[in-house]
Amino acid sequence: xxxxxxxxxxxxxxxxxxxxxxxxxxxxxxxxxxxxxxxxxxxxxxxxxxxxxxxxxxxxxxxxxxxxxxxxxxxxxxxxxxxxxxxxxxxxxxxxxxxxxxxxxxxxxxxxxxxxxxxxxxxxxxxxxxxxxxxxxxxxxxxxxxxxxxxxxxxxxxxxxxxxxxxxxxxxxxxxxxxxxxxxxxxxxxxxxxxxxxx
Ligand code: GTP
Ligand code: MG
Numbered sequence: 001x002x003x004x005x006x007x008x009x010x011x012x013x014x015x016x017x018x019x020x021x022x023x024x025x026x027x028x029x030x031x032x033x034x035x036x037x038x039x040x041x042x043x044x045x046x047x048x049x050x051x052x053x054x055x056x057x058x059x060x061x062x063x064x065x066x067x068x069x070x071x072x073x074x075x076x077x078x079x080x081x082x083x084x085x086x087x088x089x090x091x092x093x094x095x096x097x098x099x100x101x102x103x104x105x106x107x108x109x110x111x112x113x114x115x116x117x118x119x120x121x122x123x124x125x126x127x128x129x130x131x132x133x134x135x136x137x138x139x140x141x142x143x144x145x146x147x148x149x150x151x152x153x154x155x156x157x158x159x160x161x162x163x164x165x166x167x168x169x170x171x172x173x174x175x176x177x178x179x180x181x182x183x184x185x186x187x188x189x190x191x192x193x194x195x196x197x198x199x
Contacts, residue, residue: 002198007070008046013063015097017104021066026195027074027107031098031128032114034058034080037144040178041114042067042075045187058083062094064101073197076101076108082124102131110136110194112187117143117157117175121164129165138170140190147177 012021030038039052039061051067053060058080065077078101079094086094102111111132115121121129132139143161146154158173167173172190176183192199 003072004070005046008048008051009068010051010065011068011074012066014066014101015063017100020064020101020105021068021074023071024107025068025072025074026109026197027066027076027105028109028191028195029076029078029102029111030114031078031102031111031132032080032144033116033122033124034060034083036080036114036116037176037178038080038114039077041112041142041144041176041187042077044176044178044181044184045075045191052077059086064097073191073195074107075191081128082122102135109196110140112140112142112191114142114144114176115161115165117146117149117154117161119157120160126165133168133171138172139165139167140172140174140194141165141167142174142176142183142187144176144178146175146182147179 012019014020030041032038035058039054042052043049061077061079067075078098113128113132115125129139143158149157174183174186188199
């Protein structure tokens with residue numbers, strides 16, 4: 001690998017555009033419902049258990065966190081959406097923060113849409129899918145927590161995701177486990193293809 005994964009650090013936690021890193025490095029973001037496994041996915045990709053903070057309580061990530069990988073790539077951890085237990089105001093604030101980032105960052109090369117392999121994607125997931133599709137012309141969907149399903153149920157889950165999001169031929173669906181590492185290499189290949197950063 002040309003990309004040295006040992007050189008990974010949290011560079012910035014941002015809530016406003018002026019706080020985004022200005023180094024000109026390509027960015028790829030993790031979007032998805034609260035608790036779906038965005039932060040865990042970053043940790044697994046980097047082989048680090050505790051770099052990105054995770055929690056079984058939804059709403060753990062409350063800022064936009066930029067992880068600098070070897071000064072060549074930023075993995076961007078976003079707050080989750082659709083978490084009912086935070087106030088409407090807080091949800092609106094997070095929503096605005098996510099939308100502003102997705103609209104404004106000139107270095108954003110792609111957004112990975114994380115959905116739980118066990119559940120039907122929500123209306124919010126469908127909206128996020130449409131937005132990514134519109135901006136980038138293709139969507140990479142990561143079905144998380146694949147370790148919680150046996151092979152038959154996993155195939156059923158993937159089929160439901162495909163159908164609900166109405167995935168097209170350009171789209172990619174990857175079964176992933178932040179626990180076991182399933183799909184990690186495939187996801188890195190995908191990140192490399194999307195960002196142009198060589199592994
Ligand atoms: P927010 O920051 O609240 O939006 O959540 P998040 O999407 O970052 O989720 P996080 O990575 O914090 O994971 C939520 C919970 O799910 C934690 O208890 C994780 O340990 C668990 N989890 C995440 N990914 C996996 C997975 O692939 N397999 C299993 N079994 N558990 C997972
Ligand atoms: Mg998180």
